[in-house]
Amino acid sequence: xxxxxxxxxxxxxxxxxxxxxxxxxxxxxxxxxxxxxxxxxxxxxxxxxxxxxxxxxxxxxxxxxxxxxxxxxxxxxxxxxxxxxxxxxxxxxxxxxxxxxxxxxxxxxxxxxxxxxxxxxxxxxxxxxxxxxxxxxxxxxxxxxxxxxxxxxxxxxxxxxxxxxxxxxxxxxxxxxxxxxxxxxxxxxxxxxxxxxxxxxxxxxxxxxxxxxxxxxxxxxxxxxxxxxxxxxxxxxxxxxxxxxxxxxxxxxxxxxxxxxxxxxxx
Numbered sequence: 193x194x195x196x197x198x199x200x201x202x203x204x205x206x207x208x209x210x211x212x213x214x215x216x217x218x219x220x221x222x223x224x225x226x227x228x229x230x231x232x233x234x235x236x237x238x239x240x241x242x243x244x245x246x247x248x249x250x251x252x253x254x255x256x257x258x259x260x261x262x263x264x265x266x267x268x269x270x271x272x273x274x275x276x277x278x279x280x281x282x283x284x285x286x287x288x289x290x291x292x293x294x295x296x297x298x299x300x301x302x303x304x305x306x307x308x309x310x311x312x313x314x315x316x317x318x319x320x321x322x323x324x325x326x327x328x329x330x331x332x333x334x335x336x337x338x339x340x341x342x343x344x345x346x347x348x349x350x351x352x353x354x355x356x357x358x359x360x361x362x363x364x365x366x367x368x369x370x371x372x373x374x375x376x377x378x379x380x381x382x383x384x385x386x387x388x389x390x391x392x393x394x395x396x397x398x399x400x401x402x403x404x405x406x407x408x409x410x411x412x413x414x415x416x417x418x419x420x421x422x423x424x425x426x427x428x429x430x431x432x433x434x435x436x437x438x439x440x441x442x443x444x445x446x447x448x449x450x451x452x453x454x455x456x457x458x459x
């Protein structure tokens with residue numbers, strides 16, 4: 193499913209939207225709800241570098257418990273490579289979407305990818321890595337179907353990074369830019385977390401359930417809008433303008449809410 197919604201156009205209408213409610217006001221039915229959870233900034237705290245995040249044993253146990261309560265209808269929807277999610281969540285058997293929907297692994301172990309111009313992608317990656325070798329304060333995150341330049345520790349580099357990548361892919365027919373928290377990513381056109389959720393909802397354990405999607409970043413806003421259109425529930429982690437129905441301050445408060453819901457379901 194190709195997404196045409198743009199985050200900034202969504203934010204432009206933010207004044208016409210109702211402000212998100214406190215997540216603690218929401219109660220869900222585990223037998224009727226499918227959970228779609230972003231990873232960085234939602235299940236784990238944002239770290240100075242992508243490799244320095246910390247995933248605790250309690251996080252893994254929480255996911256295991258949620259999978260049981262929701263009869264397998266729990267999915268990680270991340271911008272990270274699928275193999276990185278596997279590395280940080282060993283043993284998680286649920287559905288994982290990586291690369292903003294470019295990669296998808298069902299609980300059966302089947303992995304699906306997308307078709308894109310890999311030769312053109314390698315050219316883009318090489319140029320981005322050369323840029324980072326000159327501007328050494330920029331961190332490169334190589335992805336299976338894209339590449340990210342992070343400037344989290346040097347926010348003053350934002351315009352320089354964005355201008356470089358814009359000039360690199362200006363007019364490109366297959367790739368586009370996506371802004372994130374202190375980062376800019378090159379990704380294939382037509383993929384999104386909204387599209388990933390739509391694909392996952394076709395799997396048997398998800399079909400017919402209400403959708404709940406939680407995320408923290410600008411990259412999640414298109415998915416929030418799509419989930420809202422489907423009559424689902426959207427949850428924003430942290431501050432910032434959003435189309436989400438509910439908000440909670442941090443990954444810690446979100447996980448506390450998830451544990452409360454799980455305990456209530458088991459009561």
